[in-house]
Every structure is written in C-alpha cells, then in structure tokens.
Amino acid sequence: MPEAKPRNIVESFFTSVGNILESPVIWVREKIVEPNQKQYPWYHQKFRRVPTIDQCYEDDIVCQFEADAQxxxxxxxxxxxxxxxRERFEDCALYEAPDHLEKCTPLLKQYEDATTNWFIKYGDLGAYHNAKTAFMKQKHRMVWERRHGPVGCGMQGKVAE
Structure with missing residues (x-):
C-alpha cells in the first residue's frame, strides 16, 4: 500500500526525520540480523544425535560424556x-466429572503405558546414574528375559540349554 502524501510541512518534516532514523535500523535487520539467525521450525533447539554409550570406545572420554549428555x-x-x-488425564477427569472413569480411560491407559516404559528405562537406577548404568540395566533385563521370559510373568522354570 503506497504511503499517503503528507498534508502539510510539519507532517512532511516528521515523516522525513522518521525515515532517516528508521531506515538504518531496517537495513541492519534485513541485511545482517535475519540472514544470520538460526531458523528452527520448532521452539526448542534440536541437538544432533550422538553415538550411544555402547558405540563408544572404553577410552573415549568425549564420546562417553556426549552419550551421558544425550x-x-x-x-x-x-x-x-x-x-x-498426566496433566491431560487430570484435565479430562476434571472436565468429565461424574463420567470420567468411562470417558478418560484411553488417556489413563496411555499414561500408564508411558509410565511403565519410563520405569523400565529409568527406574531403580538410584540418584547418581548415567548412560552406562542405564545400558547395563537394559542388558541385564534382556538376559533375564532370554532366560526366564518377560519380566512380570513369573519364572517359567529352567530353560533347556
């Protein structure tokens, strides 16, 4: 939309002063700031995936540190x-007050499945754990399941070797 012509000399003066002050700012923003900004289609920074702890050599401290950070x-x-x-389920339970057991059951099941998976991965590791202890927990769980079947189904006796 083209700018309207100033109606009088005072308006013309203030328009020209505004242009003098605004044009360097616009030039810096368009030519320097915007081309150098990191463009993310999301609101948080996306880190590149690093090798997991099982892909690191024993003496590669940097790789182990990156795996721990990841x-x-x-x-x-x-x-x-x-x-x-959990908040979705709680909001559903508050909104669907008397019938929440019936209407919010899919959300509760999704939350319980996610909680189970979280506990399988991170639970019972103690306060000071890292990627190596979590990897060892995963290894021990896999050995247990190979010998005795899935965890939680009870021991099925000795497996024929």
Whole structure:
C-alpha cells in the first residue's frame, strides 16, 4: 500500500526525520540480523544425535560424556512427556466429572503405558546414574528375559540349554 502524501510541512518534516532514523535500523535487520539467525521450525533447539554409550570406545572420554549428555536430555524429554500425559488425564477427569472413569480411560491407559516404559528405562537406577548404568540395566533385563521370559510373568522354570 503506497504511503499517503503528507498534508502539510510539519507532517512532511516528521515523516522525513522518521525515515532517516528508521531506515538504518531496517537495513541492519534485513541485511545482517535475519540472514544470520538460526531458523528452527520448532521452539526448542534440536541437538544432533550422538553415538550411544555402547558405540563408544572404553577410552573415549568425549564420546562417553556426549552419550551421558544425550541420555540426560532424553530422560528430561521423557519425563516431560509423562507430565503432559498426566496433566491431560487430570484435565479430562476434571472436565468429565461424574463420567470420567468411562470417558478418560484411553488417556489413563496411555499414561500408564508411558509410565511403565519410563520405569523400565529409568527406574531403580538410584540418584547418581548415567548412560552406562542405564545400558547395563537394559542388558541385564534382556538376559533375564532370554532366560526366564518377560519380566512380570513369573519364572517359567529352567530353560533347556
């Protein structure tokens, strides 16, 4: 839309002063700031995936540190997902007050499944754990399931070797 012509000399003066002050700011923004901004289609920074702890050599401290950092980020994301699922169920239960057991059952099941998966991955590791202890927990669980069947179904006796 073209700008309207100034009606008098005072308006013309203030328009020209405004243009003098505004044009360098616009030039810096368009030519320097916007081309150098990181463009994310989401609101949080996306980190590149690093090798997991089982892909690191024993003496590669940097790889192990990156794997631990990735593990901590993954745990934080999984915990936030649990929080969101729990809040969704609680909101549904409040909104559907008398019939919430019937109407919010899919949300409760989704939350319980996510909680079970979170506990399988992160539960019973203690306060000071890292990617290596979580990986060892996963390894021990796989050995148990190979010998005795899925965890929680009871021991099925000795497996023929």
């Amino acid at each position: 593990y901590r980020r993954d745990k934080q994301v999984d915990s936030e997902v649990l929080t969101i699922l």
